[in-house]
Amino acid sequence: MDDVRTAGRGIVAATAKIEARGVQVHYGTTHALKDVDVSILDHAVTAFIGPSGCGKSTFLRCLNRMNDTIASCRVTGKITLDGEDIYAPKVDPVQLRAKVGMVFQKPNPFPKSIYENVAYGPKIHGLTRNKGELDQIVEASLRKAALWAEVKDRLDSPGTGLSGGQQQRLCIARAIATGPEVLLMDEPCSALDPIATAQVEELIDELRSSFSVVIVTHSMQQAARVSQKTAFFHLGHLVEYGETAEIFTNPKDPRTEAYITGRIG
Numbered sequence: 018m019d020d021v022r023t024a025g026r027g028i029v030a031a032t033a034k035i036e037a038r039g040v041q042v043h044y045g046t047t048h049a050l051k052d053v054d055v056s057i058l059d060h061a062v063t064a065f066i067g068p069s070g071c072g073k074s075t076f077l078r079c080l081n082r083m084n085d086t087i088a089s090c091r092v093t094g095k096i097t098l099d100g101e102d103i104y105a106p107k108v109d110p111v112q113l114r115a116k117v118g119m120v121f122q123k124p125n126p127f128p129k130s131i132y133e134n135v136a137y138g139p140k141i142h143g144l145t146r147n148k149g150e151l152d153q154i155v156e157a158s159l160r161k162a163a164l165w166a167e168v169k170d171r172l173d174s175p176g177t178g179l180s181g182g183q184q185q186r187l188c189i190a191r192a193i194a195t196g197p198e199v200l201l202m203d204e205p206c207s208a209l210d211p212i213a214t215a216q217v218e219e220l221i222d223e224l225r226s227s228f229s230v231v232i233v234t235h236s237m238q239q240a241a242r243v244s245q246k247t248a249f250f251h252l253g254h255l256v257e258y259g260e261t262a263e264i265f266t267n268p269k270d271p272r273t274e275a276y277i278t279g280r281i282g
């Protein structure tokens with residue numbers, strides 16, 4: 018057990034959900050990640066910060082094997098989810114991605130109805146036996162994504178007709194619908210206006226009661242607002258990892274200090 022001091026929100030207990038040890042990533046001859054070791058906690062939000070090109074998204078994509086889809090990419094080292102090696106030959110990456118869901122920078126709903134966007138994952142993974150069960154999953158996922166009240170009367174309308182912030186919450190509902198344990202978010206607010214950003218940030222804070230959440234962000238203010246743990250990456254190294262408040266007020270490494278004070282970036 019590990020105590021996590023939340024940003025002004027008391028203390029919650031959390032255990033490691035994902036453990037990475039000696040992770041290296043190459044894209045062809047580019048050495049993008051160098052010997053990354055980290056433990057990602059359950060029921061906490063972990064922020065990955067660092068200058069452009071430092072490897073944040075690359076590491077995020079290692080956590081649900083999205084890098085498998087890039088031909089030049091080679092991942093070595095070990096990453097476990099609840100102690101199980103996610104790169105073991107017996108692991109089906111499609112099943113893994115149902116457990117470790119992902120939300121992207123730009124909201125990307127399917128060109129289908131709001132209902133179908135959320136129902137798609139449970140259907141292809143065979144998670145329900147009948148329409149009643151599917152309806153329940155769709156409603157529960159939309160509720161968890163704080164979108165139900167806004168869309169319950171127009172579930173048959175196209176998902177692409179929603180506002181940007183609603184579309185991003187729909188994508189979060191879609192990720193939640195397959196019953197994940199971890200949610201990976203790659204700059205989920207970068208295409209949103211300040212009001213939609215605030216709504217998604219509030220949602221991220223609620224999601225940590227059910228999931229382990231990992232967020233890549235370029236905004237240090239956002240990392241400080243939403244996360245309990247922060248990992249600072251620089252030139253492919255995970256330079257410093259710790260409690261968010263500690264990283265922002267008392268960084269141990271001069272490179273972290275230079276970044277948070279705006280001297281590198």
Ligand SMILES: Nc1ncnc2c1ncn2[C@@H]1O[C@H](COP(=O)(O)OP(=O)(O)OP(=O)(O)O)[C@@H](O)[C@H]1O
Pocket residue numbers: 044047049067068069070071072073074075076087089
């Ligand atoms: N598909 C790819 N093919 C080849 N090289 C890549 C690929 N994706 C990333 N890289 C390289 O890997 C390194 C890390 O990139 P990555 O996108 O992970 O960084 P990042 O910190 O997320 O950057 P940003 O904040 O700009 O999104 C960079 O040198 C980048 O050019």
